[in-house]
Amino acid sequence: MTGVGTLRIEDRPVPTPGPHEVLVEVAAVGVCGSDVHYYRHGRIGDFVVEQPMILGHELSGRIAAVGDHVDPTRVGQRVAVEPQHPCRRCRQCMAGRYNLCPYMEFYATPPIDGAFCRYVTIDAEFAHPVPDSMSDEAAALLEPLSVAVTTMRKAHVQPGSSILIAGAGPIGVICAQTARAFGAARIVVSDPLESRRDAVLRFGATEVIDPMVDDVAALDPQVDAFVDASGAAPAVVSGIKAVGPAGHVVLVGMGSGDFALPIGYIQNMEINVTGVFRYTDTWPAAIHLVSSGAVDLDGMVTGRYDLEHVGDALDSDTDPGSLKSIVVPK
Secondary structure (H helix, E strand, O other), X not given: OOEOOEOOOOOOXXXXXXXXXXXXXXXXXXOOHHHHHHHHXXXXXXXXOOOOOOOOOEEEEEEEEEOOOOOHHHOOOEEEEOOEEOOOOOHHHHOOOHHHOOOOEEOOOOOOOOOOOOXXXXXXXXXXXXXXXXXXXXXXXXXXHHHHHHHHHHOOOOOOOEEEEEOOOHHHXXXXXXXXXXXXXXXXXXXXXXXHHHHHHOOOOOEEEOOOOOOHHHOOOOEEEEEEOOOOHHHHHHHHHOEEEEEEEEEOOOOOOOOOOOHHHHHHHOOEEEEOOOOOOOHHHHHHHHHOOOOOOHHHEEEEEOXXXXXXXXXXXXXXXXXXXXXXXX
């Protein structure tokens, strides 16, 4: 990406892995909403693209080389990449919250390059081995699944619980699948598009709501947890009001920076409101969910593109039938 809405392909040297890193030949990269947002707007909040940057952070591949302090037998291993490099020394890292490291270097977050390319390097422990039964595409989509795993943990979803999810885009659909895998008995998803409501019913939702027609805040019975995967202020407010006493609200979607919340309701009902910013220690759980068949990531792939058509991949979300696009950098 060289500017808003502008892409070019260029040749670069193959990177050399550091002593504790591996070189990964990229096999598949999922297109994320953040990639699209950078491409169309040049920024997400305080993260501003000020120089050419490679997009893409949902990826899988095969280890092509290793650093001096990495087991050489890992060469040839198929892996899913956790696309972050924390400092490991700050207070947040030492507390186990490395996703909140203020010195984080995260793929495709300015100024760090991402994975719409043929080779990348990553810390060896963040290259997670995947079973041969898992496709390259599913292995790449373990990244958004990791967001969903973190979300369900924060939402305290457990067997028999109920959850409302706003937004039936890729993250909403993956959250619905993950809620089902965590044991939720009732999974309600709201989305104004009929095609997306129909799709999420195939991926774990037990009920769907059209927020343009139905009063989400009047959901009866109320749910134990609400997850916003839309970023829309009205969806957040109505979703909070659909949560019962001592329930949990998790904000995942990217949207307005500031808007009014129903503070009185949150206080009186003792609603727990939190956000999700990436993940920590989620790949083992995500690999298990896919390997066991509890979550279907392959079924979500609706488009495949090469590097010459990354622009088409980034614009594929304009198709109502598109759910998840994959770039294969060959």
